[in-house]
Amino acid sequence: MRVLLVEDDELIGQGIVAGLRQHGVDVHHVITAAAAEAAQMGDTFQALVLDLGLPDRDGMALLDTMRSFEPDLPVLILSARDAVEHRLAGLRGGADDYLVKPFDLRELAARLHALVRRTQGRAAQAIEAGPLRLEPDSGLTWLHGEPVTLSRREIDLLVHLAAAGRRWVLPDALNERLYGLGEEINSNALNVHIHNIRRKLGADAIETARGLGYRLGWRHTP
Incomplete structure (x- = not known):
């Protein structure tokens, strides 16, 4: 926390x-x-x-x-x-x-x-953003109505970005959300998760800005 x-x-x-x-x-x-x-x-x-x-x-x-x-x-x-x-x-x-x-x-x-x-x-309600629908508890995910399989950490990453709204989230904050304080983190792990999400959901799923971090590419409707 x-x-x-x-x-x-x-x-x-x-x-x-x-x-x-x-x-x-x-x-x-x-x-x-x-x-x-x-x-x-x-x-x-x-x-x-x-x-x-x-x-x-x-x-x-x-x-x-x-x-x-x-x-x-x-x-x-x-x-x-x-x-x-x-x-x-x-x-x-x-x-x-x-x-x-x-x-x-x-x-x-x-x-x-x-x-x-x-x-x-x-916050465990379904997340709807653009063509994406994600149920955090079950992990069930759909893109344009078609089911998509995401890993638990990919789901956690998307949930964290959705909770931030249109604010940018720094890489350190994402790593903490995914791994906690005590777990050892591979220096490239976050980039791998983001690459996999973009491969499954499209390049627009996560936006990146140098010095600012990441945010969900589609506006989240609470």
Whole structure:
């Protein structure tokens, strides 16, 4: 799981990064709203952990902006604002969960895993993009109504690109999605998967841009 942490306190942020990594969570930490938006545009995350007291913008305003790009991104607010009114405002404003500081890192990790599980359950619906129809759970795939056989990793790669919408996804993010943090990766593995997908689905199935990464060639209809 890859998580974007937006926390302006460097010490707290470092502690969260170290703690979550012990629970199998890869964390990208930024300290400003502007950096969070840049990270979202350049990478793909399974969840967002958001502090509200940011130096350049209120966290709720940032949440609204990030939701406009990724409506289904699981969001957990992590804040010292502990009044009931603050918690209700956060949840009504689009957050999926709200955890008050100080907190236990084990609870934070458990809540994140639960949020992502629920989101993955919702995302298991069929993907339709251009002439492609793909059912992530079964792996059944059709192109122009004709069945196509894809490997499990080819399916995972297409699902990940579809989840990113029209945003470019960096190769490192795709490798993490396909192989996780601990698995050894052949340096050419991603290129092989993309070559095989294009061979089976056509050259337009995946777009490539130098320095930006990859994205689905057909617009995905959620």
